[in-house]
Each structure stands twice: as structure tokens, then as C-alpha cells.
Amino acid sequence: MIHFGVNWIGIVLAVVASMALGMVWYMGLAKQWMAAIGKTEEEIKAAASATPFIWSAACQLVMAYFIAILTPLLMDSVNAYNAALVGAHMWLGFILTAMIINHRYQGAKWSLTVIDSGYLLGVVVVQGIVIGLFG
Helix, strand or coil, rough: CCCCCCHHHHHHHHHHHHHHHHHHHHHHHHHHHHHHHCCCCHHHHCCCCCHHHHHHHHHHHHHHHHHHHHHHHCCCCCCCCHHHHHHHHHEEEEEEEEHHHHHHHCCCCCCCCEEHHHHHHHHHHHHHHHHHCCC
């Protein structure tokens, strides 16, 4: 398995694209998301920190890296469709299922699961498209 023989420019651009998606996604669903987590805008602003964004970028870098290394192993060729499909399968098999498990134990609202998992589906699909375009 090739661990470092990936297109790092494609991976970094995939992270930038998925972080941009997050900005649009959560700005558009801000009221619903705050209701789902049970916090007010004032509580969110009072606890504002760059730390979640740093962790998000780091984790999305790992996600993009795995899409980049798994796509050529699982598909005949690396293109936007195939890489997005690998990302979507990763979402269904690992991301969504893990999120449902955690949210059920945490007693989170289903609306939070739908909002957050929908975003993460968008992340892996967008990352797959970008990686496929640069693969």
C-alpha cells in the first residue's frame, strides 16, 4: 500500500473545499443546529474558540488522505465519481454508523444526527470530487 504517494495538493484543496462546505452548511442550518444541541447564540459566542476549527481541519485532512489512498485500491481508476463513491461508502459504513451510536448513547436529538451526518456526507463527497479531479 502506498502511504505517501498521494497528490497532497489535491488533499489540501479537498480539505479547503470541505471546510468551506461546513461554513455554508452550518450558517444555513444555524438555528436548527443550535436547537438540536440545546444552546443559544450567546452561549455559542461565549465559548468561541479556534480549537474546534483546528481539530476539524486536522480530522478532515485524515479523511481526505484515506479517500486518496483507498480510491485506487478499491476502484479501477481515480476520478471524481469513483473517489466520491469511496467517500460515500466510508460515510455509510463508518461515519454515519459511529455517529448514530454516539448520539444515541448521548441522548442527542435525531435532528442533530441528521444535520451533522448530512454535513459529513457532504464532506466526503466533496473531498472525493476534488481528489478525483486532482488524482
